[in-house]
Amino acid sequence: MNKKYRGFITIILTFTLTYLFILISGMYMEVLAGSVKQPIDFNHKKHIQEVGLECPICHTLVQTYYRATIPNIEICSMCHDEGGDGQKAGNPKTQKVLDFIKKGQTIPWQQVYQVPDHVYFSHQRHVVMGKIECATCHGKIDQTTSPITKVAVKHTMDNCMNCHKKSGVSNDCVACHK
Numbered sequence: 788m789n790k791k792y793r794g795f796i797t798i799i800l801t802f803t804l805t806y807l808f809i810l811i812s813g814m815y816m817e818v819l820a821g822s823v824k825q826p827i828d829f830n831h832k833k834h835i836q837e838v839g840l841e842c843p844i845c846h847t848l849v850q851t852y853y854r855a856t857i858p859n860i861e862i863c864s865m866c867h868d869e870g871g872d873g874q875k876a877g878n879p880k881t882q883k884v885l886d887f888i889k890k891g892q893t894i895p896w897q898q899v900y901q902v903p904d905h906v907y908f909s910h911q912r913h914v915v916m917g918k919i920e921c922a923t924c925h926g927k928i929d930q931t932t933s934p935i936t937k938v939a940v941k942h943t944m945d946n947c948m949n950c951h952k953k954s955g956v957s958n959d960c961v962a963c964h965k
C-alpha cells in the first residue's frame with residue numbers, strides 16, 4: 788500500500804473513532820444524569836399560577852385511567868391558536884407551539900416518569916381512591932418554570948412498598964407485577 792494512502796486512512800480512522808467516542812460518552816452522560824431535552828420550553832408555574840389551570844385540564848385521564856397522559860396540540864390549541872389567549876401577548880416562546888398546531892404536528896414530548904412494563908401502576912387508584920397529592924410523587928410541579936427533564940421523586944420498588952406498608956395496602960408481588 789502506498790504510504791500517502793495509509794496516512795489518509797489513519798486520519799479518517801482517528802476522526803471516526805474520536806467522533807464515536809464523544810457520541811457514546813455523551814449518551815452515557817445523559818443516561819447518568821437522567822435528563823432529557825424537551826421540544827418546547829413549557830412552563831408549569833405560568834399555566835397553573837397565572838392562567839389558573841388545574842392538572843386534569845391538561846393531564847385529562849389522571850382521575851379516570853391508569854395513565855395521566857401528556858397533553859398535545861389538541862389541548863394547547865384551546866388557547867394557542869391564532870388570536871387565542873395564549874398568543875395575545877406575542878410572546879416568542881409561544882410561537883413554536885403555534886407552529887406545531889398550524890402544521891398539525893404532534894409535539895414529541897419525552898416521558899420522564901416511567902415504570903418498567905412488568906409493573907402495573909394506576910393514577911386513578913392513587914389519586915382518586917388513595918387521595919394522594921400529585922406533589923407526593925412528582926414534587927412541586929406548580930413551582931416549576933422549565934420543562935420536566937428528570938424525576939424529582941424516584942419510583943423504585945422500595946418506595947412503592949414503603950408507602951404501601953405505612954398505608955396498610957397490599958404488598959403482594961402480583962398486585963404490582965401482573
Ligand code: HEC
Nearest residue numbers: 828829830838858862863865866872873876878880881884
Ligand atoms: C387555557 C389556556 C391555555 C392552554 C390550554 C395552554 N396554554 Fe400555554 N399559555 C397560556 C397563556 C394565557 C400563556 C401566557 C401568554 C404569554 O405569556 O405570552 C401561556 C404561555 C405559554 C408558553 C410561554 C411560557 C413562558 O415561559 O413564557 C408556552 C411555551 C406555552 N404556553 C405552551 C403551551 C403548551 C405546549 C400547551 C399545551 C400542552 C399549552 N401552552 C396550553 C394559556 C394556555
Ligand code: HEC
Nearest residue numbers: 842846849854855856900901902913914919920921924942
Ligand atoms: C403514588 C404516586 C403518584 C401519584 C400520586 C401521581 N403520580 Fe403521576 N406518575 C407516577 C408514576 C409511578 C408514573 C410512571 C407511570 C408509568 O410508567 O406508567 C407517573 C407518570 C405520570 C405522568 C407521565 C405520563 C403518564 O401518562 O403516565 C404524568 C403526566 C403524571 N404522572 C402526572 C400526575 C398528576 C397530574 C398527578 C396528580 C393528579 C399524579 N401524576 C399523581 C406516580 C404518581
Ligand code: HEC
Nearest residue numbers: 829834840841842845897898899900921925928929934935
Ligand atoms: C397547560 C397544561 C398543563 C397543566 C395545567 C399541567 N401540566 Fe403537567 N405537563 C404538561 C406538559 C405539556 C408536559 C410535558 C412537558 C414538560 O415535561 O414540562 C407536562 C409534564 C408533566 C409531568 C412529567 C411527565 C413525564 O413523565 O414526562 C408531570 C409529573 C406533570 N406534568 C404533572 C403536573 C401536575 C402535578 C400538574 C398540576 C399541579 C400539571 N402537570 C399541570 C402540561 C400541563
Ligand code: HEC
Nearest residue numbers: 907908912916917923942946947950951954956957962963
Ligand atoms: C405515597 C404512597 C404510595 C406510593 C408511593 C405508592 N402507592 Fe400504591 N397505593 C397507595 C394507596 C394508599 C393505595 C390504596 C388506594 C385505594 O384505596 O384503593 C395503593 C394501591 C395500589 C395498588 C392496588 C393494590 C391492590 O391491592 O389492589 C397497586 C397495584 C399499587 N398501589 C401500585 C403501586 C406502585 C407500582 C407504586 C410505585 C411505582 C406505588 N403503588 C406507589 C399508596 C402509594
Ligand code: HEC
Nearest residue numbers: 902903906942943944945947948951957958959960962963
Ligand atoms: C407496590 C408495588 C410493588 C410490589 C408489591 C412489588 N414490586 Fe417488584 N417492582 C416494583 C417496581 C416499581 C419495580 C421497578 C422499579 C425498580 O426496579 O425498583 C419493580 C421491580 C421488580 C423486579 C425487577 C428488578 C430489577 O432489578 O429490574 C423484580 C424481579 C421484582 N420487582 C420482584 C418482586 C417480587 C418477587 C415481589 C414480591 C415479594 C415484588 N416485586 C413486589 C413494584 C413492586
